[in-house]
Amino acid sequence: MTSLGHDVVGIDVDEEKIRLLSAGEPPFFEPGLPELLDTAMKTGRLTFTTDISAAAASSIHFIAVGTPQMEDSHAANVSYVHSAVESLMPHVRAGHLIVGKSTVPVGTAAQLAIRIRAIEPKATLLWNPEFLREGFAIEDTLMPDRLVYGVPPGAEGERATKLLDSVYAKALSLEVPRIVTDYATSELVKVSANAFLATKISFINAMAEIAEVTGADVTQLADAIGHDKRIGRAFLNSGLGFGGGCLPKDIRAFRARAEELGAGTSVAFLSEVDAINLRRRTKMVSLTEEVLGGSVTGKRVAILGLAFKPNSDDIRDSPALHVANQLHAAGAHVVATDPAAVETARKRFPEFDYAKSVQDATRDADAVLVLTEWSEYRFLLPDALPGVAQRVILDGRNCLDRDLWMEAGWLYRSLGRPSTKSET
Numbered sequence: 001m002t003s004l005g006h007d008v009v010g011i012d013v014d015e016e017k018i019r020l021l022s023a024g025e026p027p028f029f030e031p032g033l034p035e036l037l038d039t040a041m042k043t044g045r046l047t048f049t050t051d052i053s054a055a056a057a058s059s060i061h062f063i064a065v066g067t068p069q070m071e072d073s074h075a076a077n078v079s080y081v082h083s084a085v086e087s088l089m090p091h092v093r094a095g096h097l098i099v100g101k102s103t104v105p106v107g108t109a110a111q112l113a114i115r116i117r118a119i120e121p122k123a124t125l126l127w128n129p130e131f132l133r134e135g136f137a138i139e140d141t142l143m144p145d146r147l148v149y150g151v152p153p154g155a156e157g158e159r160a161t162k163l164l165d166s167v168y169a170k171a172l173s174l175e176v177p178r179i180v181t182d183y184a185t186s187e188l189v190k191v192s193a194n195a196f197l198a199t200k201i202s203f204i205n206a207m208a209e210i211a212e213v214t215g216a217d218v219t220q221l222a223d224a225i226g227h228d229k230r231i232g233r234a235f236l237n238s239g240l241g242f243g244g245g246c247l248p249k250d251i252r253a254f255r256a257r258a259e260e261l262g263a264g265t266s267v268a269f270l271s272e273v274d275a276i277n278l279r280r281r282t283k284m285v286s287l288t289e290e291v292l293g294g295s296v297t298g299k300r301v302a303i304l305g306l307a308f309k310p311n312s313d314d315i316r317d318s319p320a321l322h323v324a325n326q327l328h329a330a331g332a333h334v335v336a337t338d339p340a341a342v343e344t345a346r347k348r349f350p351e352f353d354y355a356k357s358v359q360d361a362t363r364d365a366d367a368v369l370v371l372t373e374w375s376e377y378r379f380l381l382p383d384a385l386p387g388v389a390q391r392v393i394l395d396g397r398n399c400l401d402r403d404l405w406m407e408a409g410w411l412y413r414s415l416g417r418p419s420t421k422s423e424t
């Protein structure tokens with residue numbers, strides 16, 4: 001927002017985050033963010049604070065707090081959204097715009113709008129869902145695929161649209177599509193987009209299961225169906241499936257909200273999407289047991305990749321960590337590494353051994369598991385791992401050159417691909 005020319009104050013209740021940001025350090029790994037933050041801080045137009053009264057100096061307020069899964073159910077926990085609005089309201093004046101970015105169950109915006117109106121009748125709520133991907137956050141923010149505005153009806157909605165257009169003037173001038181709609185549609189656009197993406201991944205992983213019992217190759221299948229423009233190749237990468245702080249909890253929250261609305265059957269398939277996804281993790285564990293002679297007890301297993309996806313240090317619901325933990329629980333000696341997520345993983349699972357380099361992680365390994373497709377691992381050469389005890393590699397993301405590893409004398413196994421060399 002600062003790089004777009006705006007004056008910005010970032011507010012959070014987390015003192016450590018604010019301390020780091022104020023010192024120009026991003027509190028998480030995101031390519032390009034340190035440089036962008038540095039440039040923005042030098043303008044003097046970006047500050048950070050835990051003091052909510054700093055919001056009084058702004059006329060547009062973005063609510064971007066998390067909506068994690070509830071501990072005791074599949075529903076989303078919207079309490080942080082409500083408390084952010086409550087603490088913001090004393091500083092909101094007539095004519096101000098409150099912009100909701102958090103992913104919320106449909107109906108939340110309408111409820112918040114009533115609350116906001118009761119306190120400041122001349123302030124407006126606009127729902128503007130966020131579609132950025134971790135690892136591409138800057139690009140997706142500055143040049144989004146589309147902008148969606150959920151607005152109240154009539155002149156109030158038109159005024160709010162104009163105000164938010166002034167924030168996004170740069171993207172709009174480059175013809176980024178903008179859809180102006182009601183609150184409910186805007187909330188649903190977000191959750192249905194994530195539900196669709198999750199379904200696409202689980203679809204290809206279901207095909208991987210079929211490929212496994214037929215000897216077919218799911219990666220070639222994905223390439224072939226992906227050439228059909230109506231299908232598209234994106235999000236058809238089979239393997240360990242989806243994790244992270246969004247897709248898993250969003251499909252569960254969508255299911256839970258639809259149940260509350262009496263429309264549970266309409267999205268009942270999302271439970272199957274979730275189940276297919278989780279089965280891939282179990283399959284990876286059983287495949288490891290199989291290649292190690294039926295048991296991993298006492299075996300040294302090298303894990304390459306801990307983050308839920310490459311270019312991130314986020315380990316929330318990481319398929320890689322899930323697999324590592326299952327193997328550890330089954331008695332394996334897990335030695336894990338990741339270009340960015342070792343420290344976040346260590347906090348969560350101090351019981352694993354962590355290595356700084358691929359060479360250290362794989363030394364004396366009985367099996368090497370590639371569980372997050374960082375480019376460092378995708379283009380790894382068999383010669384780079386001379387210290388392994390056994391030349392066994394399991395490709396959890398179908399990201400390695402199978403023929404290369406097999407020609408180098410390795411036992412190569414993956415999810416949904418046969419362990420025979422390519423015909424062509």
Ligand code: UGA
Nearest residue numbers: 130131132133134201235236237241242243244246308309
């Ligand atoms: C996802 C959406 O893609 C964003 O549009 C959305 O804004 C965000 O959630 C959110 O709701 O905040 P993100 O969680 O950063 O973004 O990650 P994705 O790129 O969607 O990947 C999610 C998971 O799916 C990862 O674990 C990834 O490895 C996996 N994946 C992705 C596959 O297994 N196969 C694929 O083909 C693609």
